[in-house]
Amino acid sequence: MFETQICSELEYLFKLMDDQQGASFDPSIMIQRTVCNIISRVSVATSYEHGDKEFDKILHISDEIMALAGSAGFKRIVKILRLLPSKTNEALAKAMNKFMAIVDGHIHKRKTKYDMGTAECFIDVHTKKVHDSEDLGPHVNDETVAKTVASFFMAGIDTSSYQILWVVIYLLRHPQVMRKARNEIDEVVGRDRLPTMDDQTDMPFTQAIINECMRLCAPVPMGVMHTAAEDTTFMGYSIPKGTMFIANIWGVHNDPDTWKDPNKFDPTRFLDEHGQIVENEALIPFSAGKNLVIVLSKKALYHSYFPKKPYYLKKLFLKYSKWFYTFFKGF
Numbered sequence: 001m002f003e004t005q006i007c008s009e010l011e012y013l014f015k016l017m018d019d020q021q022g023a024s025f026d027p028s029i030m031i032q033r034t035v036c037n038i039i040s041r042v043s044v045a046t047s048y049e050h051g052d053k054e055f056d057k058i059l060h061i062s063d064e065i066m067a068l069a070g071s072a073g074f075k076r077i078v079k080i081l082r083l084l085p086s087k088t089n090e091a092l093a094k095a096m097n098k099f100m101a102i103v104d105g106h107i108h109k110r111k112t113k114y115d116m117g118t119a120e121c122f123i124d125v126h127t128k129k130v131h132d133s134e135d136l137g138p139h140v141n142d143e144t145v146a147k148t149v150a151s152f153f154m155a156g157i158d159t160s161s162y163q164i165l166w167v168v169i170y171l172l173r174h175p176q177v178m179r180k181a182r183n184e185i186d187e188v189v190g191r192d193r194l195p196t197m198d199d200q201t202d203m204p205f206t207q208a209i210i211n212e213c214m215r216l217c218a219p220v221p222m223g224v225m226h227t228a229a230e231d232t233t234f235m236g237y238s239i240p241k242g243t244m245f246i247a248n249i250w251g252v253h254n255d256p257d258t259w260k261d262p263n264k265f266d267p268t269r270f271l272d273e274h275g276q277i278v279e280n281e282a283l284i285p286f287s288a289g290k291n292l293v294i295v296l297s298k299k300a301l302y303h304s305y306f307p308k309k310p311y312y313l314k315k316l317f318l319k320y321s322k323w324f325y326t327f328f329k330g331f
């Protein structure tokens, strides 16, 4: 069902692009609106007309929150900055409240409409489970569900839109790669329908392009901050409870020990001699760890960034990596 919803949003996007009739245009806002609509459909079974005022308000608030969160995050690392007067946290809380009001409104509307039939979105699934008195554990309640939906929007819009835009940019700059991808798509999918997940394994070259764009332009280059919940040891390093952790995704994706010519755009690095996809555990655009992708080799993630330095330097590095995250987000 989700795939059908995604395809119908994409058909609309392509119609909008066709309507430009070959004139030059900036696709970024169209792509952002499409991604936002997909998330909205999957979470609360709602979609907007492109150009709808509330729709653009969501995108605007989400941009605002992302910008403010970067600066607020910086203060989590450079603690002394917290002593300086600042309106960032206040502005962030205000933007979050505005956003939560929109999300709460959608959830309420969906819950009222849903008749316990086939679930069409995340909220339907939750509503049905509550209706069937399923045990959802101590952490699932109306508030956490609303925050989860909000985080789908916050975490999903920019990441996915920018990732798609990077693919567009790289293909425009490498027309021979674009032609090869076009041929593969024509061969596997044809021109009368959109690709589906079932086609994925038959389209290794297209997959390799996506992998290479994710490697070069991971939208969350320093992941999100995590804190050690308890004293622990990792690869011989002792890490006290409370240590801030940042997965240096950018570093892993650009490590010359792992990738030949890491700065070069070369999708074929993900293909074997038969043109089939080769999995590379150092491709970690969705980060690493228990909650996401465990497969990453510990060496790739940490070795280059935990050289044999005293503990305080390592700790400093962990903390200040977030600065780089904020820095890269600005580009």
Ligand code: HEM
Residues within 6 Å of the ligand: 039, 151, 152, 153, 155, 156, 157, 159, 160, 163, 218, 219, 220, 223, 224, 225, 247, 285, 286, 287, 288, 291, 292
């Ligand atoms: C190209 C697309 C995307 C990339 C590369 C990406 C990458 C990431 C990364 C690296 C993290 C941090 C993981 C961590 O350190 O724990 C993250 C967190 C997250 N992502 Fe994505 N993501 C993408 C799309 C999405 C989409 C479409 C959604 C939702 C619909 C989403 C929802 C989330 C959520 C809810 C979190 C957790 C945020 C938190 O812990 O505060 N992401 N993502």
